[in-house]
Amino acid sequence: MSRNIRLLNATGLEKSSLESITVRVARALHCDVRLESYRPDLTRVLDPTRGQCHSGGLLKEMQDRFNGRGEPNERFAALVDVDLFIPVLTFVFGEAQLDGKYAVISTYRLKNEFYGIPADPGRLLERFEKEIVHEAGHVFGLLHCRNFECVMRSSTYVEEIDLKRNSLCSDCESIMERKME
Amino acid sequence: MTMENKPAILIVDDEKVVRDSLTKWFRQDGYDVDGAENGAVALKKMQARAWDLILLDIKMPGMDGMELQQRIKELDVPATIIFITAHATIDSAVQALKQGAFDYVTKPVDPDYLTHVVANALRQRSLSKENERLREGITSAARAEEIVGESPQIRKVFDLIDTVAKTDTTVMIRGESGTGKELVARAIHANSSRRFFPIVPVNCGAMTEGLLESELFGHERGAFTGAHYRRKGKIELADGGTIFLDEIGNISMKTQMDLLRVLETRQFTRVGGNDVISVDFRVICATNKDLERAVKEGTFREDLYYRLNVFTIVLPPLRERRSDIVPLAKYFLKKYAAQMNKPVTGFAPDAMDVLLQYEWPGNVRELENAIERAMVIGSPPMLTPNDLPFKLSDTVGAVRSGTLADVERIYIQDVLHKNDWNISRSAEELDIDRVTLYHKIEKYGFKKPA
Numbered sequence: 362m363s364r365n366i367r368l369l370n371a372t373g374l375e376k377s378s379l380e381s382i383t384v385r386v387a388r389a390l391h392c393d394v395r396l397e398s399y400r401p402d403l404t405r406v407l408d409p410t411r412g413q414c415h416s417g418g419l420l421k422e423m424q425d426r427f428n429g430r431g432e433p434n435e436r437f438a439a440l441v442d443v444d445l446f447i448p449v450l451t452f453v454f455g456e457a458q459l460d461g462k463y464a465v466i467s468t469y470r471l472k473n474e475f476y477g478i479p480a481d482p483g484r485l486l487e488r489f490e491k492e493i494v495h496e497a498g499h500v501f502g503l504l505h506c507r508n509f510e511c512v513m514r515s516s517t518y519v520e521e522i523d524l525k526r527n528s529l530c531s532d533c534e535s536i537m538e539r540k541m542e
Numbered sequence: 543m544t545m546e547n548k549p550a551i552l553i554v555d556d557e558k559v560v561r562d563s564l565t566k567w568f569r570q571d572g573y574d575v576d577g578a579e580n581g582a583v584a585l586k587k588m589q590a591r592a593w594d595l596i597l598l599d600i601k602m603p604g605m606d607g608m609e610l611q612q613r614i615k616e617l618d619v620p621a622t623i624i625f626i627t628a629h630a631t632i633d634s635a636v637q638a639l640k641q642g643a644f645d646y647v648t649k650p651v652d653p654d655y656l657t658h659v660v661a662n663a664l665r666q667r668s669l670s671k672e673n674e675r676l677r678e679g680i681t682s683a684a685r686a687e688e689i690v691g692e693s694p695q696i697r698k699v700f701d702l703i704d705t706v707a708k709t710d711t712t713v714m715i716r717g718e719s720g721t722g723k724e725l726v727a728r729a730i731h732a733n734s735s736r737r738f739f740p741i742v743p744v745n746c747g748a749m750t751e752g753l754l755e756s757e758l759f760g761h762e763r764g765a766f767t768g769a770h771y772r773r774k775g776k777i778e779l780a781d782g783g784t785i786f787l788d789e790i791g792n793i794s795m796k797t798q799m800d801l802l803r804v805l806e807t808r809q810f811t812r813v814g815g816n817d818v819i820s821v822d823f824r825v826i827c828a829t830n831k832d833l834e835r836a837v838k839e840g841t842f843r844e845d846l847y848y849r850l851n852v853f854t855i856v857l858p859p860l861r862e863r864r865s866d867i868v869p870l871a872k873y874f875l876k877k878y879a880a881q882m883n884k885p886v887t888g889f890a891p892d893a894m895d896v897l898l899q900y901e902w903p904g905n906v907r908e909l910e911n912a913i914e915r916a917m918v919i920g921s922p923p924m925l926t927p928n929d930l931p932f933k934l935s936d937t938v939g940a941v942r943s944g945t946l947a948d949v950e951r952i953y954i955q956d957v958l959h960k961n962d963w964n965i966s967r968s969a970e971e972l973d974i975d976r977v978t979l980y981h982k983i984e985k986y987g988f989k990k991p992a
Contacts, residue, residue: 388881388882417559417562417566447563448560450652459566475771477761477770509741515657518774520773520775520776524742524779
């Protein structure tokens with residue numbers, strides 16, 4: 362079964378940076394990746410009391426917009442720069458439908474500035490790339506991995522993202538291959 | 543590595559959105575998760591099968607969480623209970639914990655906290671089984687990336703890694719930029735008893751004093767303007783594992799003092815915090831600086847130097863282990879051919895000549911970059927000199943600028959390569975006898991390519 366994923370960009374990041382990320386995501390997941398711009402209706406998912414956007418709501422909006430569109434087996438990942446949450450947690454870096462079709466990833470808490478330290482655009486792109494691969498991995502059916510260096514390792518602190526590589530460990534690679542057979 | 547026997551979690555909450563989001567969150571961790579919208583449904587699900595953990599909301603219509611906890615106790619359901627509520631009061635927390643709940647958390651909860659509470663609860667349930675599974679699982683994860691080479695110089699490094707990995711000694715790795723100091727640190731960690739915990743690299747040379755302090759020790763929320771969120775430091779992340787301090791020769795005197803204190807006490811506080819945090823980690827550091835001179839000049843603390851310089855591994859530059867160029871080049875070619883899915887199978891002989899004759903001032907990293915670049919622009923089946931980022935003339939220049947021994951070494955290697963390692967023909971061309979040539983081969987650590 363072929364794999365392909367469409368990255369829907371709603372961030373203010375430069376196109377050239379995103380194109381580089383697109384190439385590396387394709388390499389990490391051995392899939393075809395396309396990049397296009399996207400304008401989600403954030404007013405539908407903004408929780409005014411928390412000042413954050415409900416990531417599940419964004420997935421729903423993508424589902425409403427893209428169901429029945431695209432190629433068969435195509436997955437969609439929205440790239441946003443708003444603060445995301447799920448109701449029970451204070452925040453999430455991103456959310457994906459496990460073995461599903463849609464994912465969303467935000468740059469908001471990946472930026473050094475959020476933690477009061479100087480901006481590092483290169484580090485931001487590295488973190489964003491890893492989180493995109495991570496959430497896309499979930500969409501392709503991968504679970505969290507215990508390998509500290511595997512991109513599928515769960516990260517609840519941004520520093521933990523820095524410890525991971527941007528690729529799957531050999532175990533996750535094998536699982537992915539089996540799923541795609 | 544993913545989990546095999548999935549722990550089962552039941553989420554009891556009247557809010558569908560909470561059940562759904564927690565279900566998704568825990569499924570991605572590999573747990574077997576189900577939800578129940580009230581106490582009655584929860585009890586039915588508990589009769590139907592066993593659960594390891596029950597996440598229980600306090601305020602629910604009908605039977606509330608406290609009452610359900612009581613029923614669970616009466617029915618002797620062997621599950622761990624964690625209360626999760628938006629309406630926290632001290633009384634309800636005390637009551638829940640008194641009745642045997644494992645913990646009590648307030649919505650919305652920090653993802654890190656929830657993950658840890660759940661993991662701790664499950665760990666407590668079956669510590670020995672869980673521990674064994676973790677160890678089995680992580681063994682494959684802890685494999686170090688391969689250090690390639692067969693020269694006597696690199697074999698000596700392997701022996702040193704092997705010796706020191708079994709101990710908890712502080713290690714200092716010396717060597718020029720690009721010689722693979724981080725790979726050696728990772729190999730030591732991967733072969734040590736700390737391999738089940740992370741190795742945390744910190745590039746000390748890339749940061750300003752303030753930034754390095756925050757990077758190493760972390761900071762509390764509100765520690766300074768813009769610190770909106772608590773941040774874990776690298777030292778805290780390395781608890782149980784290894785911290786790899788790269789470019790240690792570049793840190794400021796103040797950070798040297800702070801670091802020395804942590805190394806002596808294994809305790810620190812986050813920036814802006816009061817809590818003393820104890821950590822257990824091994825230190826591996828690396829530098830390409832002359833630390834002895836820095837100590838003499840007063841730019842590096844002598845006490846820190848002696849604390850770090852316990853066991854030293856010196857990595858030879860690539861030009862001093864030329865016989866490793868061929869296996870390294872083949873290793874990188876294979877690696878990038880697989881990554882780029884490009885059927886390049888080897889090097890044209892004149893391309894290998896260029897690689898062998900170049901001086902590699904940037905060492906193994908430069909070799910890897912050169913081959914990655916060649917793989918991008920080259921065409922199958924073989925890489926040619928045109929694919930490389932330098933020409934033979936560059937390498938000739940490099941030879942000319944070396945010592946007499948460098949010139950001899952490079953020339954002999956070139957002749958051997960040209961004659962396909964035929965010793966008689968090579969000796970004849972060099973106008974020396976075969977025994978002398980064998981001595982030279984041994985002296986320079988040349989190895990016949992496989």
